[in-house]
Amino acid sequence: MxxxxxxxxxxxxxxxxxxxxxxxxxxxxxxxxxxxxxxxxxxxxxxxxxxxxxxxxxxxxxxxxxxxxxxxxxxxxxxxxxxxxxxxIPKKEAKLSEIAQSNLVLALDDVQDPGNLGTIIRLADWFGIKDVFCSKATADIYNPKAVQATMGALSRVSVHYTDLKQSIKELSYDIPVYGTFLEGEIIYDARLSANGVIIMGNEGNGITPEIKQSVTHKLYIPNWPQGAPTSESLNVAIATAIVCSEFRRRKL
Amino acid sequence: MxxxxxxxxxxxxxxxxxxxxxxxxxxxxxxxxxxxxxxxxxxxxxxxxxxxxxxxxxxxxxxxxxxxxxxxxxxxxxxxxxxxxxxxIPKKEAKLSEIAQSNLVLALDDVQDPGNLGTIIRLADWFGIKDVFCSKATADIYNPKAVQATMGALSRVSVHYTDLKQSIKELSYDIPVYGTFLEGEIIYDARLSANGVIIMGNEGNGITPEIKQSVTHKLYIPNWPQGAPTSESLNVAIATAIVCSEFRRRKL
Missing domain, CATH: 3.30.1330.30 (Ribosomal protein L30/S12)
Incomplete structure (x- = not known):
């Protein structure tokens, strides 16, 4: 009882x-x-x-x-x-700089909606991304709505909360750091590596300026037809999905 | 006042x-x-x-x-x-069979979550899909949560409610009908046309059996690495995003 x-x-x-x-x-x-x-x-x-x-x-x-x-x-x-x-809740420490040496990692820079967060963990699982690093202002993955949106993917993806600005500063110079920006290279044409950090930003404000400075590869998901009037942006989970699919599609 | x-x-x-x-x-x-x-x-x-x-x-x-x-x-x-x-709410009739002759169209087969629906309309807008046909059991796009998730994309994308089974039956034989299935062809390798219908199914049950019969091209979004243990499926809005990105990426 x-x-x-x-x-x-x-x-x-x-x-x-x-x-x-x-x-x-x-x-x-x-x-x-x-x-x-x-x-x-x-x-x-x-x-x-x-x-x-x-x-x-x-x-x-x-x-x-x-x-x-x-x-x-x-x-x-x-x-x-x-x-x-x-x-x-598991207690374990992980270092972005170590994991990103040989793995593709997602880093969430203040993603606020628990549903978006959970959905991102679920798709990270699909695309074999085992570690997701979150800024401290990112939604809590243990929020009931976030847990539900993961659909169990939390059992295979580790979510780490960290001082993201600091963690990114500590990356070795040879680790590629990707982010999506309007002025980025068209992602369909870009060379995408098998390791490094993909940064996804806040729903309203995108990637914070301090972290943007550390991005070594700016990418862009073009709308179609390019330049046609359209929405200002894509939902962050949607953008993450397209980016992850592009990173993995050439390496089946 | x-x-x-x-x-x-x-x-x-x-x-x-x-x-x-x-x-x-x-x-x-x-x-x-x-x-x-x-x-x-x-x-x-x-x-x-x-x-x-x-x-x-x-x-x-x-x-x-x-x-x-x-x-x-x-x-x-x-x-x-x-x-x-x-x-x-605008009142206008549209025929799937006519629009799909020369355009790419999304068809939603009982997508139930208003947030998913709104997110799909927003990404349809991004990828230049002007018409989305919904089965009558699909969530209502005029639900406040759905409207909000579209972020204004409703001003550029027309959403039609229809007897989807019937509309798909009425399609001319030369119109390709796509859907995602575990047994489908890897989408990254598939030939994707510039017109036709992309069917996305219900969150829990996927595409209804009757509509599945009309699918002419079964596609599959592979997980990475292929065959690794992972989630059973992707969220429907996430899958829609990856499919739409693939249809448009070769035709920029």
């Missing part, structure tokens, strides 16, 4: 402050929870008896069968699912 | 039923409203005096200066903006 305290604990994890204090986050939904169980340690899993009956091999510190109503009551989402779990 | 009735009218337009009955929709935010004023007829525009002072050339059947608080009260969004407008 779920105590009042359990529900209170779950609800508190809607807020970044409590997630940080407790080092815990909530994930919901069959696919997401099953995938995250592979990677994160789970301190409480609540599910309908039905779900538990068809998922017997799960392991968690505590498992509770609850009614659909209890689940709905505990859920942080508008559309409650048949399973909800509390996981520990 | 805004009457109680005005606010009630605005609030009613949060619901599809009332939008359909009244033939009206609401848009909010500087950029979106300004762009939509170019294309749609506006029956009421409310804005702060500040906004009106710096946007003198707008035309609407009725314009009201209101306080930020009044705007907040009337807004359908979580983050109210400094301008809100009620527009007429």
């Amino acid at each position: 779920l105590s009042k305290n359990d529900v209170k604990n779950i609800k508190s994890l809607e807020h970044k402050k409590f997630r940080a204090e407790k080092g815990l986050f909530v994930a919901e939904g069959h696919k997401t929870v099953l995938e995250l169980l592979d990677r994160f340690s789970c301190i409480l899993l609540i599910a309908t008896q039905n779900w538990l009956d068809s998922n017997k091999k799960i392991s968690a510190e505590r498992i509770e069968a609850v009614s659909a109503d209890e689940l709905k009551h505990a859920s942080l989402l508008r559309n409650p699912q048949d399973v909800l779990a509390i996981f520990r | 805004l009457s109680k009735n005005d606010v009630k009218n605005i609030k009613s337009l949060e619901h599809k039923k009332f939008r359909a009955e009244k033939g009206l929709f609401v848009a909010e935010g500087h950029k979106t409203v300004l762009e939509l004023l170019d294309r749609f007829s506006c029956i009421l525009l409310i804005a702060t005096q500040n906004w009106l002072d710096s946007n003198k050339k707008i035309s609407a059947e009725r314009i009201e200066a209101v306080s930020a608080d009044e705007l907040k009260h009337a807004s359908l969004l979580r983050n109210p903006q400094d301008v809100l407008a009620i527009f007429r």
Whole structure:
């Protein structure tokens, strides 16, 4: 059975402050929870008896069968699912300068919308990008909406929060740093490397001036037909998708 | 001044039923409203005096200066903006079979999330796709969240609701119909035409079986490295972006 305290604990994890204090986050939904169980340690899993009956091999510190109503009551989402779990936020340090030596890395410079962030993690997973570095002002990947948008990709992609300006300054001179700008080279014509950093900027303001200075390769996703009247820009997750697809398309 | 009735009218337009009955929709935010004023007829525009002072050339059947608080009260969004407008939903018929003869067209087969839909319209605009046909079960583009996600692209892209199965059946045999499937040809290697229909499916279920039968060219966006463990699929707006970028990249 779920105590009042359990529900209170779950609800508190809607807020970044409590997630940080407790080092815990909530994930919901069959696919997401099953995938995250592979990677994160789970301190409480609540599910309908039905779900538990068809998922017997799960392991968690505590498992509770609850009614659909209890689940709905505990859920942080508008559309409650048949399973909800509390996981520990992993603590691990990673250095952008080391990882970008031999891997392609995404760096998010103040991406604010949790849905965009989650969607970016999901597509990073698709394109084999194992590490995403986020500025501290970027949305929290452990926000329930962000977790849901990842669709379980968090089990394969590591998300690191860092002083991004500093991390980029520390990169060795031979590591390419890519970003998209209106004045960039058409991405379809550009030489794209198998390692380095792809910076994606904030939804409204793009890449911050200080980080822009460190970009060694400016890219541009042209609209079609080029120069026709169109939107001012693409959504950041959309732009990230097109950029990642271009980096990977030639290296199948 | 805004009457109680005005606010009630605005609030009613949060619901599809009332939008359909009244033939009206609401848009909010500087950029979106300004762009939509170019294309749609506006029956009421409310804005702060500040906004009106710096946007003198707008035309609407009725314009009201209101306080930020009044705007907040009337807004359908979580983050109210400094301008809100009620527009007429255009009534016009368009035939997929005619438009797809000489243009590239997107067809949405039950895309359910208004944010995904709006994002798709915005990227269609970027890639010069002027017409998007939606099945009747697709989210309503005049939903406030969808309108916002388009970022004004609705002023350049026409969205048509239709019996999609029927419309696709009526296509002439020489019109290519594309869709993405796990068993499709790698999109990076495929020959892609300058006209035809690109079908994008529902978030959970993909393309409906009946429509799948009409697909003449099955495409696949490979993950990287191919065959590595990854997410089951890409978000529908993300997949649409990559497909559209591929169709246009060779024809700049």
